[in-house]
Amino acid sequence: MARRPLPRILSSGSDRIARSRDLARSAADSATDVLHPLITIVRGLRLLAAAGRRKWAGTPRERRGPALFLTTACVLVVALIPYGPLLALISVMAVAGWQGRDRTPVRTGPDEAEVKRLQSLYEALVPYFSVPEDPSPLFTHGGAWSTAFSEHAFDGDGRLTQLQVAYPPYFPDGEPEARARIEQLLHAKSGRGREYLFDWDEEGNVLVMRVLPALSTAIAAQRFVTVPGESVLGFTDDGAVQRTVPVLSGDGTRDAPPVIWRTGPRSTEPHLLVVGRPGSGATSLLRSLALQALQHGDILIVEGSGTGEFACLTGRAGVLAVECGLAGALSSLEWAANETERRLIAANRARQSGHPAPEDTKRPLWILVDRPSVFGHLAAADGRPDPQQLLQVPLRHGRAAQVTVVVAEQLDHLDALSETVRTHTPARVVLGPAAPFQLEAVLGAPPHTTPTPDIPPGRGYARLGTGPVLRLQVPATPDPYDDATSEAHRRAVLYLLPERHTPLDQAPAYEQEPAHEQEPAHERVPDGEPDRVDGPAPATVPAEG
Numbered sequence: 001m002a003r004r005p006l007p008r009i010l011s012s013g014s015d016r017i018a019r020s021r022d023l024a025r026s027a028a029d030s031a032t033d034v035l036h037p038l039i040t041i042v043r044g045l046r047l048l049a050a051a052g053r054r055k056w057a058g059t060p061r062e063r064r065g066p067a068l069f070l071t072t073a074c075v076l077v078v079a080l081i082p083y084g085p086l087l088a089l090i091s092v093m094a095v096a097g098w099q100g101r102d103r104t105p106v107r108t109g110p111d112e113a114e115v116k117r118l119q120s121l122y123e124a125l126v127p128y129f130s131v132p133e134d135p136s137p138l139f140t141h142g143g144a145w146s147t148a149f150s151e152h153a154f155d156g157d158g159r160l161t162q163l164q165v166a167y168p169p170y171f172p173d174g175e176p177e178a179r180a181r182i183e184q185l186l187h188a189k190s191g192r193g194r195e196y197l198f199d200w201d202e203e204g205n206v207l208v209m210r211v212l213p214a215l216s217t218a219i220a221a222q223r224f225v226t227v228p229g230e231s232v233l234g235f236t237d238d239g240a241v242q243r244t245v246p247v248l249s250g251d252g253t254r255d256a257p258p259v260i261w262r263t264g265p266r267s268t269e270p271h272l273l274v275v276g277r278p279g280s281g282a283t284s285l286l287r288s289l290a291l292q293a294l295q296h297g298d299i300l301i302v303e304g305s306g307t308g309e310f311a312c313l314t315g316r317a318g319v320l321a322v323e324c325g326l327a328g329a330l331s332s333l334e335w336a337a338n339e340t341e342r343r344l345i346a347a348n349r350a351r352q353s354g355h356p357a358p359e360d361t362k363r364p365l366w367i368l369v370d371r372p373s374v375f376g377h378l379a380a381a382d383g384r385p386d387p388q389q390l391l392q393v394p395l396r397h398g399r400a401a402q403v404t405v406v407v408a409e410q411l412d413h414l415d416a417l418s419e420t421v422r423t424h425t426p427a428r429v430v431l432g433p434a435a436p437f438q439l440e441a442v443l444g445a446p447p448h449t450t451p452t453p454d455i456p457p458g459r460g461y462a463r464l465g466t467g468p469v470l471r472l473q474v475p476a477t478p479d480p481y482d483d484a485t486s487e488a489h490r491r492a493v494l495y496l497l498p499e500r501h502t503p504l505d506q507a508p509a510y511e512q513e514p515a516h517e518q519e520p521a522h523e524r525v526p527d528g529e530p531d532r533v534d535g536p537a538p539a540t541v542p543a544e545g
Contacts, residue, residue, distance in 0.1 A: 040100040040101060041096045041097050041100060042096075043100035044095065044097055045096045046100075047099045047100060048092075048096055048099060114154055115145075117158070117160070118149055118152060121145070121149075121160075121186070122139065122143070122145035122148060122149065123141065124189055125165070125185065126139045128181060128185070129171055130168070137168070138167070139167075139168075148165060148167075149163060150166060151163070155211075159191045160190040160191070160209075161210065161211045163186070163190070163209045164206060164207070164208050164209075165207045167205055171205070173200055174202065176446065179198075179200065180446075182207070186198070193452060193453075194211050195451065195452050195471075196209055196211055196212065196449060197209070197210055197449050198448055198449075199448070212237065212449060215472075216249060216256070216473065217458070217459075217473060217476065218249045219247050219475045220248075220475055220476040220488070220492050221288060221291060221477040221489070221492050221493050222247065222248055222496070224247070224258070225245045226245070226260070228296045228364075229262055229264040230260050230262055230263075231261045231263065231289055232258045232259070232292065232475070233260075233462055233474070234458065234472040234474040234475060235257060235472070235473050236259050236470045236473075237470075237471055239257070240257060241257045241259065241260075243257065243258065243260065244256060244257050245258050259462050259470055259472055261427055261464060263404045264402065265399055265400060265402070267399060268465050269426040269465045270398060270399035270404060270405075270426075271395055271398065271407075271427065272405075272406045272407070272425060272427040273406075273408075273409070273421065273425035273427070273428050273429070273442075274429045275409055275411050275414065275429065275430050275431070275442050276408075276411060276429075276431035276460065277411050278410065279432070280431040280432025280433075280457060280458075280460065281457040281459070281460075281474050282370075282410075283309045283370060284457065284474055284476070284478060285408070285431070285458070286368050286370055286408050287309070287478075288474060289366070289368070290313060290368055291477065291493070291496045293364065293404075294316070294318045294319070294498055297364030297365060297366055297402075298318050298320055298363060298364070298365050298366070299313075299318060299319055299320065299366040300332055300365070300366065301319070301322045301323065301370075302323050302332060302333065302367070302372070302375075302387070303322065303323065303370045304371035304372055305371050305374065306374075308481075309370070309479055310322050310370075312479065312494075312497060313497070315501045316497055316498045316501070317498040317500075319498075320332075326378045326382065326387075330379075330384065330385070330387055330390070333367070333369075333387050333390035334390055336365070336367050336390070336394055337392075337393040340393050340394045340398055341397075343361040343403070346361050347400070347401070361401065361402065362402060363402065364404060365402060365403045365404070366403075366404050367394055367398075368406045369405070369406070369408070371410065371413075372387060372391075372409065372416075373410075373413040375388075376388060388417070388421055391405060395421065405425075407421055407425060411438060411442075414441075414442070426464070426465045427464050428443050428462070429460060430443060430460045430461050430462075431457075431458065432455065432457075432460060433451065433454075434460075439461060443461060443469055446469070447469040457474075458473055458474035458476065459471075459474075460472050477493060480493045480494050
């Protein structure tokens with residue numbers, strides 16, 4: 001059964017604007033079709049007038065007088081004969097229509113260079129799509145490429161952007177190794193540096209390859225239109241998901257397809273594992289999830305890198321602790337394990353007595369752990385237990401206790417993660433460049449696209465449970481205290497932060513001005529009240545690309 005999309009609330013009236021724009025475009029197209037003959041004649045008259053001026057300018061001065069006299073005589077003769085002016089007008093209009101016609105040649109097929117490229121690609125596929133026992137092979141050396149390539153498209157540079165290949169039925173398209181060989185060949189022959197999507201139709205024996213456009217990096221941190229228990233990991237391709245949300249991107253509002261991660265007692269993927277190389281955007285994703293979780297719950301942050309990436313959350317309402325040391329991490333995670341057990345016991349007792357669960361067990365608790373492998377090395381050197389052992393209770397029983405665990409680790413240190421962390425994190429995200437075998441090892445399935453070597457921060461893949469592998473672009477959520485952060489991104493993140501418990505004079509210089517004074521056009525949602533946000537973000541906080 002298909003999921004019904006949730007209703008969207010748009011404060012800017014973008015639906016009416018889009019409908020008005022569509023009506024205006026339809027009216028303009030209809031008017032162009034009706035007035036096409038007149039436009040053609042006017043274009044031809046302009047060309048004839050320009051040709052006449054060039055002819056007159058090129059006539060020598062001693063010949064202009066006789067030429068003018070001859071032209072005048074011809075005009076008088078035409079004016080005096082019966083129906084002369086009408087015939088002259090018809091002739092001029094006919095010549096103008098002929099001169100103003102559209103002379104753009106219509107391409108009926110590929111040019112010579114494109115034909116050579118298609119033939120070369122066809123010859124390269126012959127060893128993979130042919131066997132000696134086939135009496136009528138579809139792929140043969142020296143054969144016609146048109147018998148196998150039914151559809152194709154090229155860009156302005158002459159490179160393939162779309163190709164539909166028909167392959168023989170005996171090709172083992174159900175084997176991942178056989179598919180990978182074909183995809184690698186098409187990727188190499190069609191041009192590297194782009195991301196290709198391969199769609200295998202096993203029933204029809206057809207492979208469709210097309211170039212995917214780059215995901216937008218212009219979406220920054222903002223209020224997303226979601227319900228409690230939903231978090232936006234990032235955004236993916238159009239048509240990959242069945243839902244869109246309004247977002248502020250660049251200078252306007254548009255609908256973007258989000259990758260929604262659902263948490264809570266009914267979630268099938270209650271915990272998340274984020275993997276990436278340094279600078280790939282894993283910490284930004286944790287920071288984005290923390291800002292979204294603070295709308296309806298409390299968070300506990302354990303940072304193993306010790307670089308102060310979460311310093312902006314220290315002392316905020318709903319932030320229980322931000323720990324960067326081994327002792328603080330052990331004590332905080334021990335408290336989280338005890339809190340999970342307390343919630344389970346309290347909820348169980350309430351159910352046995354026929355009462356609803358206590359309110360203090362319903363508020364979501366988020367545990368964000370960034371690079372736990374660092375604490376593992378420090379704990380082993382100091383003779384203390386690994387902090388990952390304290391995550392066993394929240395990971396195994398957190399779904400029933402409204403406890404969500406998010407773990408971020410570098411790609412080169414995956415072997416340092418405990419078996420419990422890898423087993424109980426069915427939601428996976430891989431950011432940054434990674435080899436195909438690494439993507440399959442983390443996500444559990446290979447992506448249907450070819451990753452590019454150079455990708456921006458926050459770009460990667462996501463897979464929720466046993467679902468499909470989706471391309472992902474994380475919304476830009478940089479550290480507002482970093483000097484390299486742009487002013488627009490800094491203001492966007494500061495606007496989403498809750499109020500501080502510390503006095504204002506002790507806050508950093510970036511926050512000397514209260515967030516509600518910086519954004520007078522948007523009403524702040526008080527803690528504990530339902531989310532009344534009518535749009536994705538205030539119009540005064542643009543999102544930079």
